[in-house]
Amino acid sequence: DSLMKTRWAGRNILYYETTDSTNLRIRQAGDEGAPHGTLAVADRQTAGRGRRGRTWESPAGNSIYMSVLLRPDIAPNKASMLTIVMALSVAEGIGQWIPMIQIKWPNDIIVNGKKLVGILTEMSAQVDYINHVTVGVGINVNMTEFPEEIADTATSLRLECGHTVKRAPLIAAVMERLEENYEIFLKTEDLSGLMDRYSALLVNRDRDVRIIGEKETYQARAVGIDHTGELLVRREDGSMEKIYAGEVSVRGV
Ligand code: ATP
Numbered sequence: 602d603s604l605m606k607t608r609w610a611g612r613n614i615l616y617y618e619t620t621d622s623t624n625l626r627i628r629q630a631g632d633e634g635a636p637h638g639t640l641a642v643a644d645r646q647t648a649g650r651g652r653r654g655r656t657w658e659s660p661a662g663n664s665i666y667m668s669v670l671l672r673p674d675i676a677p678n679k680a681s682m683l684t685i686v687m688a689l690s691v692a693e694g695i696g697q698w699i700p701m702i703q704i705k706w707p708n709d710i711i712v713n714g715k716k717l718v719g720i721l722t723e724m725s726a727q728v729d730y731i732n733h734v735t736v737g738v739g740i741n742v743n744m745t746e747f748p749e750e751i752a753d754t755a756t757s758l759r760l761e762c763g764h765t766v767k768r769a770p771l772i773a774a775v776m777e778r779l780e781e782n783y784e785i786f787l788k789t790e791d792l793s794g795l796m797d798r799y800s801a802l803l804v805n806r807d808r809d810v811r812i813i814g815e816k817e818t819y820q821a822r823a824v825g826i827d828h829t830g831e832l833l834v835r836r837e838d839g840s841m842e843k844i845y846a847g848e849v850s851v852r853g854v
Contacts, residue, residue, distance in 0.1 A: 609638035611776035631733035694775035715756035800825030
């Protein structure tokens, strides 16, 4: 805690040795009135989740499973941009440990082509206002092996750096980046102040990606994100298209 130089991000910390999911703990804390910036951290999750009901593998072993409570005074349809704000903040925070960090739009952090971090944003809202938003982050810090299903696609900071990494300074670094990036986001309520830095870290920038949509699947070249967080791609015929995160899977790493 004494490491934390922030005003609100991670000032109030809920710690769990084992919990089902830090996102569920923060959702509950949010319902019970916990302050903006409250952080839940667990050593192990028994029901870590990814998008669309997927699982986030969360074994014990000095990794980071954490979720932050945000109370933005913005329209509910802008909340998905907070995933981008967090992805950039995690990438910049971890970048202090390893330089070759990249982002797989919208929500994964990649090193050497493997997944190091997953991010899951969930919201509690009425039609026109947000009660609170939970942004969960799983960072593979010190694990050296993974379940068979993800053994080829997952990596950890320890595997990439060759030594163990302390968790507290890493959490503090991410919270510092989050506080600054979130405040930049709030000024315009969009990503115009962050999209250049985010786009520069895109793993598939200037590379071909396969867009797997509901209607069609096609090759295109990712060039960056726009101010709303949509992925900008250039199709083979030169036309530009915007991809919405909810709609498609992007392959190519
Ligand atoms: P995709 O990468 O297929 O587009 P996604 O970004 O939606 O998926 P998430 O929902 O963020 O993925 O994360 C869940 C997926 O991540 C799982 O289906 C599994 O493949 C992978 N995964 C689960 N746990 C870990 C982990 N600890 N480290 C790396 N990858 C993991």
